Amino acid sequence: MQSLLNESVLVLNRHWTAVHVTSVRRALVLVFSEHARVVSEDFSTHDFGSWREFSRMSESVKKISTPAFQVLLPEVVMLTQFNRFPPRSVKFSRRNIYLRDNHTCQYCGCLPPKDELTIDHVIPRSRGGKSVWENVVLACMKCNMRKGSLLVNQAGMKLLSVPRKPHWLSCAQYNLRPPNESSLWQKFIDAAYWNSSLHE
Structure with a gap:
């Protein structure tokens, strides 16, 4: 029980x-x-x-x-x-960065275990980069070491997606997963997902 x-x-x-x-x-x-x-x-x-x-x-x-x-x-x-x-704003936290980037390295696309992912500053802190949504991405250890304190293009790498502050609903989707496919939840979560406005 x-x-x-x-x-x-x-x-x-x-x-x-x-x-x-x-x-x-x-x-x-x-x-x-x-x-x-x-x-x-x-x-x-x-x-x-x-x-x-x-x-x-x-x-x-x-x-x-x-x-x-x-x-x-x-x-x-x-x-x-x-x-x-x-609330419509998403808290800037390690957990939400992992959710936004789908636990995936944003340089090579690999999906390593959580403890093998790092948070990388696109513009390194040593070059004035800030810890904000638009400047951090998940990176596997190999890609993070390869990039080091270089800019992405200097390291000969590319980002799979441009880092952005996520919309609150996209983060809410991760927390509002229905317990099963036939769940009554789906009727409310799907509607919220499809009816939300998109931002550039």
């Missing part, structure tokens, strides 16, 4: 926009305390009582049992109060 309580649940704001991922345990607490409602496959929403009744009639085996009743694991909950959108 512990592992079921730790499964992921997609959290929507009142505008039906994905804003967070939480555990089943936290989602059920939010629903029980009337801070959220469970969203079902047909997009109807349920408070705790109606979700309990819905669970009773369901043939699904993904239920949590208590001494008094069983309740289905929610996949998606919608907050009843929160109607803001998630």
